Each structure stands twice: as C-alpha cells, then as structure tokens.
Amino acid sequence: MAKVEAGMAGNVWKVLVKEGDQVTEGQEVAILESMKMEIPVSVEAEGTITKVYVQEGDFVNDSDAIVDIE
Amino acid sequence: MFSKILIANRGEIALRVIRTCQKLGIKTVAIYSEADAEAIFVREADEGYCVGKPPVNQSYLNADEIIRIAKKSGAEAVHPGYGLLSENAAFARKCTENGLVFIGPAPEIIASMGSKIEARKTMKEAGVPIIEGINTPIESEDAAKLAAQEIGYPLMLKASAGGGGIGMQLVHSDEELIKAFAGNQKRAESFFGDGAMFLEKYIEEPHHIEVQILADSYGNIIPLWERECSIQRRNQKVVEEAPSPFINEETRVKMLDAAVKAAKYIGYSNAGTIEFLVDKEQNFYFLEMNTRLQVEHPVTEEITGLDLVEEQLKVAFGEKLSITREDVKRNGHAIEVRIYAEDPKTFFPSPGKITEFQLPVGEGIRNESAIESGSQVTPFYDPMIGKLIAWGQTREEACEKLKTALENYKIAGIKTNIPMLLKTISHEQFLSGYTTTQFVNEYYLPLLTSTK
Numbered sequence: 174m175a176k177v178e179a180g181m182a183g184n185v186w187k188v189l190v191k192e193g194d195q196v197t198e199g200q201e202v203a204i205l206e207s208m209k210m211e212i213p214v215s216v217e218a219e220g221t222i223t224k225v226y227v228q229e230g231d232f233v234n235d236s237d238a239i240v241d242i243e
Numbered sequence: 244m245f246s247k248i249l250i251a252n253r254g255e256i257a258l259r260v261i262r263t264c265q266k267l268g269i270k271t272v273a274i275y276s277e278a279d280a281e282a283i284f285v286r287e288a289d290e291g292y293c294v295g296k297p298p299v300n301q302s303y304l305n306a307d308e309i310i311r312i313a314k315k316s317g318a319e320a321v322h323p324g325y326g327l328l329s330e331n332a333a334f335a336r337k338c339t340e341n342g343l344v345f346i347g348p349a350p351e352i353i354a355s356m357g358s359k360i361e362a363r364k365t366m367k368e369a370g371v372p373i374i375e376g377i378n379t380p381i382e383s384e385d386a387a388k389l390a391a392q393e394i395g396y397p398l399m400l401k402a403s404a405g406g407g408g409i410g411m412q413l414v415h416s417d418e419e420l421i422k423a424f425a426g427n428q429k430r431a432e433s434f435f436g437d438g439a440m441f442l443e444k445y446i447e448e449p450h451h452i453e454v455q456i457l458a459d460s461y462g463n464i465i466p467l468w469e470r471e472c473s474i475q476r477r478n479q480k481v482v483e484e485a486p487s488p489f490i491n492e493e494t495r496v497k498m499l500d501a502a503v504k505a506a507k508y509i510g511y512s513n514a515g516t517i518e519f520l521v522d523k524e525q526n527f528y529f530l531e532m533n534t535r536l537q538v539e540h541p542v543t544e545e546i547t548g549l550d551l552v553e554e555q556l557k558v559a560f561g562e563k564l565s566i567t568r569e570d571v572k573r574n575g576h577a578i579e580v581r582i583y584a585e586d587p588k589t590f591f592p593s594p595g596k597i598t599e600f601q602l603p604v605g606e607g608i609r610n611e612s613a614i615e616s617g618s619q620v621t622p623f624y625d626p627m628i629g630k631l632i633a634w635g636q637t638r639e640e641a642c643e644k645l646k647t648a649l650e651n652y653k654i655a656g657i658k659t660n661i662p663m664l665l666k667t668i669s670h671e672q673f674l675s676g677y678t679t680t681q682f683v684n685e686y687y688l689p690l691l692t693s694t695k
Binding site: 186 | 477591594621624
C-alpha cells in the first residue's frame with residue numbers, strides 16, 4: 174500500500190476518485206488549488222484506491238495524505 | 244485632498260499605494276489576513292486591522308468587514324489596488340452607500356466591463372474594432388460546436404467573467420473544444436461565480452498591447468501611451484514594456500484614439516486600461532478593459548514621469564486633470580518583469596520561507612516588492628512576489644540594465660522564475676522587439692528541452 178501526498182499546500186479543488194476505484198499509472202486523483210493555480214495530484218503506479226482522505230474544499234499542507242492506493 | 248484612506252489589498256500594491264500617500268501626507272489604513280500579520284505593508288501603514296483568516300473569501304474579499312473597518316478607522320476613501328475586490332461592482336457600490344469614496348470608476352462601469360460579452364457589445368457600439376466572435380453566453384458543448392462552425396478554428400474559448408488567464412483556452416478542433424468546455428466553465432464558476440462562456444476567433448501571431456488612460460469626472464480623458472505585454476505564461480503577463488517596440492506611429496495614434504473613444508463612450512473616470520490584440524499587419528481589436536490600476540503601471544510611470552496612484556487619488560477626490568494629452572511625455576523605454584514564486588520550468592507555484600533577499604540597485608532600476616528575508620510566501624495568494632523595472636534612453640539600454648539587475652537579484656528559500664526571465668530578456672527574438680503571446684511556447688520552452 175502506498176500513500177499519495179500533496180506536493181504543496183493548497184485547497185482541494187476537485188476529488189476525482191472514490192474508494193474502490195481502479196486507477197492507472199499517472200492518473201490524476203485530485204486537483205489542488207494553490208496560489209490561484211490548479212495543481213494535479215497523480216498516482217505513480219496502477220492499483221485500487223483504498224482510502225480517500227480529503228473532501229473538496231479542504232485545506233491541505235505539503236505532504237498531507239490525499240489517498241491510499243493498494 | 245483626502246486625509247486618510249483604506250487600502251483594500253495586500254503585498255506590493257498595498258505598499259505602492261502607501262508610498263504615494265506618504266508623499267501626499269495622506270494617512271493609510273491597512274487590512275490584513277492572519278497570514279499577513281507580519282507583512283511589510285502592514286508595518287508601513289499608519290494603522291492596520293486584521294480582516295480575517297488567510298483564505299481570501301474570509302479576509303480580502305470580505306466586503307462588509309472591510310467597509311466596517313474603513314468606517315471605524317475614519318478613512319474617507321478606499322483604494323482597491325488590483326485583483327481581489329478591485330473590479331467588484333457590488334463592493335464599489337457598498338463603499339459609496341457607506342459614504343466612502345471608491346478610488347475607481349462608477350459601479351455601473353465596472354459591471355459593464357466586468358462581463359467580457361457585455362464589453363464586446365458596448366465596444367462595437369462605440370465603434371471600436373472587436374474580434375469576430377459570439378456575443379451571447381454559450382450554454383452547452385453542442386451550442387459551442389455550432390458557434391465554432393460559424394466562426395471557424397482556431398478559436399479562443401473564454402469565460403465572460405474571466406481574468407488572470409483563468410477560464411480561457413486555445414482550441415483547434417471540435418474535439419479540443421468539447422474537451423475544454425466543461426472544465427473551463429466549471430473553473431469560471433468556481434473562480435468568478437459566473438460560468439458564462441463565449442468564443443472568439445484566434446488571431447495569428449497576436450501581440451498584446453494596451454493603452455493606459457486617465458479620466459477625470461468632467462469628461463476629460465487622456466491616453467498615457469501604450470504598453471506591450473505579449474510575453475505571457477499560462478495566459479498571464481510576465482514581461483511588460485512601454486512603449487511597444489512593435490507598432491508604428493500611425494498605429495499608435497489610432498490605438499490611443501480608439502482607447503479615448505471607448506472610455507468616452509462609457510463615461511469612464513479614474514485610471515483604466517484598454518487591452519487590444521494586434522495582428523501582424525498591425526490591425527488591432529478590443530480585448531477587454533481593466534477598470535483599475537494595473538500590475539504593470541510602473542512602465543508607464545517611468546516613461547511619462549507621472550505617479551498614477553497620485554493621479555487616481557486626485558481624480559477620485561474630484562479634481563480636474565491638470566495635464567492634457569499633449570503634455571504627456573514619452574521619455575525613453577521601460578521594461579518590467581514580474582518575479583513569481585514558481586518553478587521556472589513547470590510554472591507551478593513554490594510557496595515557502597524566504598531565507599535570503601536582496602534587491603538589485605542601480606541607475607534606472609526600480610523595485611516594487613513587499614517581502615524581506617524571513618517572509619513566508621503562503622499558498623493563499625497570487626505567486627507574484629515582486630516587480631523589477633528598468634528604464635533606459637533606448638530599449639537596448641533598458642534591456643542591458645534589466646539583465647544586470649536580474650543577475651543581481653538575490654532570493655533564496657523558494658523557487659522563482661528569475662532563470663526564465665533571464666533567458667527571455669536575453670533571447671534574440673525578444674531583443675529584436677517582435678514578441679507575440681506565443682513567445683514562451685515558441686522560444687522559451689524549446690530552450691529547456693534542448694539544454695537538458
């Protein structure tokens with residue numbers, strides 16, 4: 174299992190997956206908004222999303238968990 | 244003149260307004276979010292009040308709280324700076340209703356120019372050329388496809404309420420249009436609260452050239468020359484200069500005349516900017532009007548010797564313009580670069596703590612910034628942390644001074660776009676003076692891959 178983390182602090186603008194979703198390498202799972210820009214968060218390997226830690230509108234800090242992937 | 248004003252903004256522009264107020268003996272009131280409590284602009288103001296939590300909708304966009312502070316502090320007027328509430332007609336109206344002078348045009352004018360679709364219609368009526376396009380909001384992907392057939396690709400998909408490059412995208416085909424439509428519509432809804440979209444024909448080799456105007460409340464309107472702002476990334480300006488190295492004198496006069504005509508038609512007052520796109524044959528088309536002070540106003544100040552904030556304050560106080568069009572000097576050449584806290588390759592923001600900061604100095608060098616060593620660049624606000632302006636007798640001289648100054652700009656702890664700026668302003672295409680809005684795509688980005 175791997176944790177996918179926020180690359181920088183910002184607001185969660187969109188959550189693109191839910192628990193149980195199959196994702197492929199490089200797929201975007203969430204989009205953060207930081208300094209008026211959209212920052213995509215993507216997974217490094219394919220797998221299944223086992224947990225989603227954030228909701229749209231949440232504020233996350235750098236390195237905060239976004240999703241778990243198995 | 245006013246004796247005290249509130250500045251409804253933050254960062255470098257708040258500090259810029261404070262500087263002119265200090266010169267004129269006007270007391271200043273700063274508002275700040277919890278994230279900006281230690282900021283220079285708060286220290287420099289005569290009074291400062293916390294306006295709320297860091298996110299802008301809980302602080303710098305909280306109109307009611309800002310007005311409450313303005314009244315409590317005894318301020319007579321509100322300077323909105325740029326961005327944030329500067330083009331918010333409801334805020335301007337609230338100021339007036341509460342007995343505060345809004346330093347800008349009337350709320351109705353802000354509203355009419357805030358909708359790009361409305362502005363297109365108005366400018367057409369005024370006899371100012373507009374780009375071929377759609378003058379009604381496009382509701383759906385299918386409607387967009389139909390409209391696109393009528394005009395023909397390539398097209399710019401745009402949000403009517405858009406700004407700062409958000410909600411716009413260049414599309415070349417039905418497929419690209421469909422792919423871009425919903426995302427940009429949602430973006431426009433979430434950023435501007437208005438998802439109205441429209442389409443404009445894409446102008447090949449577009450130059451972004453804008454005319455600064457100044458108008459009083461008695462119908463006097465003068466142009467303060469133009470600025471060329473073609474170098475952009477993410478549809479946001481990075482390098483701006485005055486005068487434009489591209490247009491000839493004949494085009495220049497026509498553009499200044501068109502800008503004055505546009506401002507007159509809508510009954511404009513205060514400082515404003517009419518943005519145009521100019522094609523390679525020097526035909527120009529209305530793009531939008533910014534009803535506020537612009538980020539890049541310093542280049543106009545450098546060649547005219549005017550203080551635009553001072554002019555704004557005088558006009559807002561009810562004074563008549565003290566100069567005519569013929570009095571406005573055009574002396575030498577000025578170039579501004581925007582320093583962004585961002586990765587110079589991906590343009591992704593780079594918040595963090597500034598560990599070292601030292602501004603370059605020299606003859607003809609001007610800095611506008613509001614950070615210092617130890618400042619925190621937070622994720623809540625725009626990544627622009629400063630502006631560097633160079634003035635020279637000629638464009639060549641301004642370019643040389645700018646390059647030396649950029650090389651001596653010392654900032655550490657965060658990533659900045661300074662490497663990108665250096666590559667841009669020393670590129671032969673930039674030095675030749677022919678820059679289009681595609682410069683970054685055509686000349687800067689290829690430079691990165693070839694030097695890997």
